[in-house]
Amino acid sequence: MKRPLPAGFSVLCALLGFLICAGLACNLRAQQSQSKQSGVIRVQTNLVNILASVIDSHGQPIPDLPQEMFELSEEGVPQKIERFEAETNRPLDLALMIDSSMSTFKDMKFETESAAHFIRQVVRPGDTLGVFEFDEHVTQLSDFSADVPKLQSAARRIAPGAGTSIYDAIVLGSNALRRRPLERRRAIVLVTDAGETTSLSKFEDARRAAIASEALLYSIVIRAANESGRNTAGEHALITITDGTGGAMFMVDEMQGLDAMFDRIDRELRTQYLLGYYPAPLPPPGSRRHVAVKVKTGDNVRYRKEYFTASAPR
Helix, strand or coil, rough: CCCCCCHHHHHHHHHHHHHHHHHHHHHHHHHHHHHHHCCCCCCCCCCCCEEEEEECCCCECCCCCCCHEEEEECCCCCCCCEEEEEECCCEEEEEEEEEEECHHHHHHHHHHHHHHHHHHCCCCCCCCCEEECCCCCEEEECCCCCCCHHHHHHHCCCCCCCCCHHHHHHHHHHHHHHHHCCCCCEEEEECCCCCCCCCCCHHHHHHHHEEEEEEEEEEEEEHHCCCCCCHHHHHHHHHHHHHHHHEEEECCHHHHHHHHHHHHHHHHHHCEEEEEEECCCCCCCCEEEEEEEECCCCCCECCEEECCCCCCCC
């Protein structure tokens, strides 16, 4: 026969249970408060998004391809595409960076008017654009905005300078884009004569910053702007950085060809595919990963060819 429980025992158990739950809740609130104060948002996700442009033999973007036409691998291992958007209409944040050091002072007005035309053409509802100029320094002439007249006014304030800081411009533009909201596309359009002379940043700094920002880099090299001839070393450096981001590089022999190049970039930005996947196997923290994208049509694909995984939490 079971002995009866002492009077008040049930009440004591209920009180103890309440105190334990209250302690757990306080501890949880303290952890949440500490996370907020440290500015760390602990979201576990390893989805990798790759923007891809498919280009035909005439250099024109190919739209309307279905998901099954794409093949994607990481470090040589095929990956399953979990997210697919054809002709993605995700909002765009774009850094327009104009080399103001070019020696053709007489063409500076044409350059700035071409930039103003591009701004009017490329900024759609939901998009933002920031205007930068660079010579021996890099100057942001406007915040990221959708105000087209304000942006055009900023472009028309670009004035000739002295040196050329291409690497610094890429680093600054990339870092500015990294501060933009997530789930938006990012791009840098850089107009230059490719004559790097005054950057404090090095080539590898610029390359890593561009990749880490997940921005597409579109470089327009105006060969006519360099009176001393082509800067092949600068062109090669830009080709390497541009190709790694999934953007494109265009050569212009005459300033009058600038409008056509801006038009090509605008068309490509409007016919991109978004491919998302969860890497398998899961890559180690703080590693550099290489991606390959192909289409079964055999056409050329431009895409970000590498990314860096997040470092392990301390």
